[in-house]
Amino acid sequence: MADGVRRKFRREGEAQRQGDLIAAALELIAEGGPQAATVRAIAARAGVTPGLIRHYFHTKEDLLCAAYASFMQRMTDDHRATVADGVADPVARLARFVVASLTPPMVDARAVGLWAGFIHLVQHDPVMRAVHHKTYHAFRFELDVLIAEALASVGRGDSPEELRRHAISCNALIDGLWMEGSSLPDAFSDGELPRLGVANIGLLLGLDLAAALED
Amino acid sequence: MADGVRRKFRREGEAQRQGDLIAAALELIAEGGPQAATVRAIAARAGVTPGLIRHYFHTKEDLLCAAYASFMQRMTDDHRATVADGVADPVARLARFVVASLTPPMVDARAVGLWAGFIHLVQHDPVMRAVHHKTYHAFRFELDVLIAEALASVGRGDSPEELRRHAISCNALIDGLWMEGSSLPDAFSDGELPRLGVANIGLLLGLDLAAALED
DNA sequence: CCTCAAATTATACGCTTGCAGAATTACCGC
DNA sequence: GCGGTAATTCTGCAAGCGTATAATTTGAGG
Numbered sequence: 001m002a003d004g005v006r007r008k009f010r011r012e013g014e015a016q017r018q019g020d021l022i023a024a025a026l027e028l029i030a031e032g033g034p035q036a037a038t039v040r041a042i043a044a045r046a047g048v049t050p051g052l053i054r055h056y057f058h059t060k061e062d063l064l065c066a067a068y069a070s071f072m073q074r075m076t077d078d079h080r081a082t083v084a085d086g087v088a089d090p091v092a093r094l095a096r097f098v099v100a101s102l103t104p105p106m107v108d109a110r111a112v113g114l115w116a117g118f119i120h121l122v123q124h125d126p127v128m129r130a131v132h133h134k135t136y137h138a139f140r141f142e143l144d145v146l147i148a149e150a151l152a153s154v155g156r157g158d159s160p161e162e163l164r165r166h167a168i169s170c171n172a173l174i175d176g177l178w179m180e181g182s183s184l185p186d187a188f189s190d191g192e193l194p195r196l197g198v199a200n201i202g203l204l205l206g207l208d209l210a211a212a213l214e215d
Numbered sequence: 216m217a218d219g220v221r222r223k224f225r226r227e228g229e230a231q232r233q234g235d236l237i238a239a240a241l242e243l244i245a246e247g248g249p250q251a252a253t254v255r256a257i258a259a260r261a262g263v264t265p266g267l268i269r270h271y272f273h274t275k276e277d278l279l280c281a282a283y284a285s286f287m288q289r290m291t292d293d294h295r296a297t298v299a300d301g302v303a304d305p306v307a308r309l310a311r312f313v314v315a316s317l318t319p320p321m322v323d324a325r326a327v328g329l330w331a332g333f334i335h336l337v338q339h340d341p342v343m344r345a346v347h348h349k350t351y352h353a354f355r356f357e358l359d360v361l362i363a364e365a366l367a368s369v370g371r372g373d374s375p376e377e378l379r380r381h382a383i384s385c386n387a388l389i390d391g392l393w394m395e396g397s398s399l400p401d402a403f404s405d406g407e408l409p410r411l412g413v414a415n416i417g418l419l420l421g422l423d424l425a426a427a428l429e430d
Numbered sequence: 431c432c433t434c435a436a437a438t439t440a441t442a443c444g445c446t447t448g449c450a451g452a453a454t455t456a457c458c459g460c
Numbered sequence: 461g462c463g464g465t466a467a468t469t470c471t472g473c474a475a476g477c478g479t480a481t482a483a484t485t486t487g488a489g490g
Contacts, residue, residue, distance in 0.1 A: 033335030116331035120248035169415045172391025
């Protein structure tokens with residue numbers, strides 16, 4: 001580098017720069033965990049100098065909070081986008097929900113790394129905990145409702161305890177397949193993961209989800 | 216602290232001190248992730264001074280490798296201890312395997328924190344990768360065999376592709392329940408988790424695992 | 431009781447980290 | 461074109477990091 005030469009730069013809007021910094025932080029955490037997301041590394045990846053971070057975020061932890069919120073928001077947005085609302089049959093809605101949970105971009109090599117990297121930050125920061133609870137329980141609640149509606153639509157009136165058990169098990173199966181698929185992407189052929197999910201959640205609930213998908 | 220007074224200490228055997236240091240490192244990672252496991256923090260928790268770490272481990276990464284190996288070894292040991300070998304009926308063996316996977320000490324609040332904390336270290340360090348592959352695939356392979364034997368024992372000759380799908384799904388269900396139970400310990404009543412696992416894996420495979428347990 | 435190897439502590443070094451504030455530069459409105 | 465504002469960079473700092481090595485203390489054996 002030439003000495004005494006100040007680096008050229010372009011001015012950007014607040015949203016743009018914040019977005020770049022958040023994206024950079026997420027990339028770094030996904031690749032190397034929280035320890036890789038140093039202020040200097042984030043700035044370098046975002047194409048700016050470290051000082052700029054403190055111009056847009058009061059502290060590094062603030063940036064990480066925003067990054068986590070952005071991550072969770074993108075996950076739920078992606079999920080909703082794939083679910084394709086407006087399906088009349090409750091069983092088909094549940095099936096689509098499962099497929100969406102086990103299809104890219106939900107299943108992604110970096111997603112599980114991000115999820116793991118944030119766990120400890122989430123457990124210690126109250127703000128992150130709030131974000132976590134909101135989005136996590138939203139997912140779980142949505143699944144609860146879908147299962148209840150799907151069972152009701154075929155005339156089954158499972159007790160609340162049975163519904164709770166169904167929701168826990170289906171959620172576990174989705175989570176487990178999501179983890180396997182995300183961390184071992186090459187272990188599954190195209191479309192195998194959602195097919196497994198639909199078939200097996202059908203088994204758990206006693207519903208033919210696969211058939212309901214063909215509409 | 217009095218000035219110029221050197222700290223008193225007791226000599227311990229190599230195994231004892233290494234064990235203390237490893238235990239301290241695991242505690243810290245479980246609580247606060249890899250970033251919390253600094254050399255100084257580990258030493259303090261183990262009741263020694265930082266320099267001692269380098270007397271027993273060539274580098275900090277060596278200590279973390281040993282800690283990960285110890286963690287995985289303890290998990291598989293605990294698992295095997297609960298499985299209670301020597302059961303004749305293959306279906307009962309599978310059921311016991313599932314129960315063991317979803318019972319303390321396998322299900323533990325700190326276990327999932329540790330697992331998450333090590334993920335990125337494992338992905339970057341070849342030695343850790345080796346440890347991971349060895350123990351992880353041992354678990355998965357054991358499950359594969361148990362499922363095949365259980366199905367064969369009731370006269371079902373599922374094709375290799377079906378067996379593979381069964382193993383993936385059962386593994387996913389166990390993993391998911393393990394994660395839910397470990398990260399939300401208060402969300403489940405006593406014995407509920409293994410009961411859910413046994414019942415639902417029975418559904419996935421078309422076997423009555425619960426009945427096989429009562430022997 | 432003294433000796434001596436080894437276990438342990440203490441100190442120090444170079445590097446990185448997050449953070450703060452001053453200095454500079456780009457761009458918008460006139 | 462020409463300020464003026466604020467976006468951006470630059471420099472510096474104190475604390476913490478992992479590591480290296482020298483200085484001590486311990487406990488066992490003679």
